[in-house]
Amino acid sequence: MKNHEIAYILYEIANMLEIKGENFFKIRAYRNAAHEIENLAIDIQKLVNQNALKEIDGVGEAISGKIYEILEKGTCRYYEELKAEVPRGLVDMLKIPGLGAKRIKVIYDNLKIASIEELEKAANSKQLQTLPGIGVKTEQSIIRGIQMIKGRAGRYLLSTALSIAQDMVTRLSSLPSVEKAQIAGSLRRKKEMVGDIDLLVVSNSHQQVTESFLKFPEIREVIAKGSTKTSVILELGIQVDLRVVKPESFSAALLHFTGSKEHNTKLRSLALRKGLRLNEYGIINLDDGEIIYPQSEKEIYKELGMPYIIPEIREDTGEVEAAMKDSLPNSVNLKDIKGDLHVHSNWSDGVSSIEEIALYAKKLGYEYIAITDHSKSLKIARGLDEEKLKRQLELIYELNKKIDGIKILSGIEVDILSNNLLDFNDDILEQLDVVVASIHTGFKQERDKITGRIIRACENPNVDIIAHPTGRLLGRRAPYDVDMELVLQACAQTNTILEINSSPDRLDINDKLARKAKALGLKMSINTDAHVAERLNDIKYGVWVARRGWLEKDDVINTLPFECLLKELNSK
Ligand SMILES: [Zn+2]
Ligand SMILES: [Zn+2]
Incomplete structure (x- = not known):
């Protein structure tokens, strides 16, 4: 069992508990554990061997017991019981944006609707609007939500598809009949979402490779088996196309x-x-x-x-x-990145201490790292108030004296409030090395309003970077209604930097916007928005966005050496 397979089962348990209306904390515990395991840098079996399962954040007694069981049997009793109890279609309905477990339950209890198809029919024939707690507006938004997930049917995050594909490539490469195995397709082009996985194998024995491949335990269904191509569907639902070619044609x-x-x-x-x-x-x-x-x-x-x-x-x-014309971009590389300018510590909603983050950044070979915790209004993320921020600055000052070989920059992710103001006054922002401004509330505001908020933030001389500018969550939340053309112009006029957020489910701004921004002469910063030190490794996803957006080293400010970076940040 691989990490992502275990994570999948834990997510499914969380979803089914949600449908059942179970305790919020219990549901969140399963989701957190799944998320941590999905993003674990090492094979979970190794942790089990070292008896260190509980070192994973969020994995306590109950969940670790289930993980042992899953590793041993491929599933666990709790999961099987839930599957027998909760209709599959109800879990699928959770994927519809804006439709939560409570409403799904109301719909199921009243109309016995247990699939997305039935739900769509009922919504189109106006049956839902008569149910308690569901009006015309909700019914309309359910219809839109269903259309949205239909449009992205079978789309997977780059990070998910990549970890599955890399794992398969490793196993294929170790087969005696295989000379070489390699990822191809949109996954090799690093598109933000991919529909399937294309694998290419070099071998003189097509049959042997295919036979071994079809024994992979994660395969649910074989959909095609030809003389050059084999197509399968994995348990997770993603399609894999395997092509075996002769060495000379590779x-x-x-x-x-x-x-x-x-x-x-x-x-x-x-x-x-x-x-x-x-x-x-x-x-x-x-x-x-x-x-x-x-x-x-x-x-x-x-x-x-x-x-x-x-x-x-x-x-x-x-x-x-x-x-x-020999005018291709000299594309930015991962090794060009000299630091990360958007990172959360355990002072707000992050997990790692500032020292752990700094040491991890040093290990990555960075010259600098900025600590940008949330600001006071974001209570749910334990945002810092002025007093706490002051104490954090003192600590950063001390740590900079103590730790060699990496510079810790002070910073904040300051909230752009719904009323256009920033969450801190200028006299506070002035004291920080890096000010990242972003929107976390009022997502549903009208286009003019929300665009205006971001433009106002650009106009503030203390704001260096606009973080995750469109607010999208891939496959889960559409961007808020922002006019990015106007935002790009505002950034250009005010010398404000745009972020390429590397979190695999954000990738915000995307490749197309990055290319537009470059055309306007804007500078960008590739940041991870990591909430735990290991996630600083997500930077590669942002670099891929930048490369897809034709960016070069000079377009990205965190490729600058420390002194030049400071100059750039102070130039606004
Ligand atoms: Zn944020
Ligand atoms: Zn953040």
């Missing part, structure tokens, strides 16, 4: 199955003009029918008269044209 196949389709189409038509046919096996010279087997993707691009194009930008949005 590079051509990798390019082909990485896509995008549009990128490939453009390459193929360019090839034709040179008298070449490009396919997943190699490059065929149309004059003499001879086939070339390129040794690398780079060689294929060279054959077509252009430099290598990184997978992240193979979307046919001008990259081929840029390559032909």
Whole structure:
């Protein structure tokens, strides 16, 4: 059993408890434990072997017992009992934005509706609006919610798909018949959500590989088994396409199955003009029918008269044209990042101490790290008041004297309040190295209002960075109704930095906005918004967004060395 499989079961338990109307804290305990396990850097079996399961945040006696059981049997009795008791369709309904467990229960008790299809029918025939606590407005929002999840059916977070795929690649690589295994498709292009997982395996024995692959325990269903491609659905619902290719065709196949389709189409038509046919096996010279087997993707691009194009930008949005003119971006790399400017400690709703965060950042090779806890209005996140912030500044001052090799910057994630004001006065903000401003309340405000709030924050000379600018949560919450064109303009006029939030379920701003921002000459900061030190590793997701957005090192302020960063922050 892998971490994400255990996390999946714990999430399902939480969902079913919610439908049953169980105690809030119990539900939250399962969700927290699932979240921690999902994001664990090591294999959970290792922790079990060391008898250290309870060191995972949120895993107590009851939950660790279930984890032991799941590791041993693949499931646990509690989970099976709940599944027998709670109709599956009700759990699915929880995925509809804005529809909570209480209302699902009302609908089920009154109309015996136990699937999303039945629910949609009932909503369209106006049956829901007559139920207690559900009016016309809620019925309308249920209809919209169903349409929203239908539109994203089968979409998975990059982080989820990646951890599943990497795990499969490791196991495939260890098979004796396999020379090499590699991730392809949209996952290799690092799209923020992916529909399926494409894997490419190099082997001379297609049959042996396929047989071993089909024995993987997480496979629920085989949907296609052909001479080159095998498609399966995993227990989690995600589809995996496995293609086995001969060694000589690997590079051509990798390019082909990485896509995008549009990128490939453009390459193929360019090839034709040179008298070449490009396919997943190699490059065929149309004059003499001879086939070339390129040794690398780079060689294929060279054959077509252009430099290598990184997978992240193979979307046919001008990259081929840029390559032909030799004007591709010199894309920012993970190793260019010198620090993180949005991190929470245990002074607000984070888990790690400031010292732990600093030491972890040092281990990552960073030069600096900013501590930006929540401000006082955000009570649910234990936001800091002026007094507590002052004490935190003193501690940071002491820690900077004590710890060598990393600079801790003082900061705050100051709330942009619903009434346009910031949660702290300027005389407080002035004293901090980094001020990150963001919205956590009033998401439902009208477009003008919410856009105005962010623009007002940009106009404040003490605000350095606008964090998670659109407020979206991938697959769960749409962006608030903000006019990002106006926000980009405001940032440009006021020299305010935009954040690329690297949290895998935010990725906010996204690749397209990042590219627009660059065109306006804006600077961006790739931050993790980590609430526990290990999550500083999420930075890679933000770097991928930046690369997809054609950003270069100079567009990202936290690639600057410490002294230059300070100058940049003070330049507003
Ligand atoms: Zn925030
Ligand atoms: Zn934050």
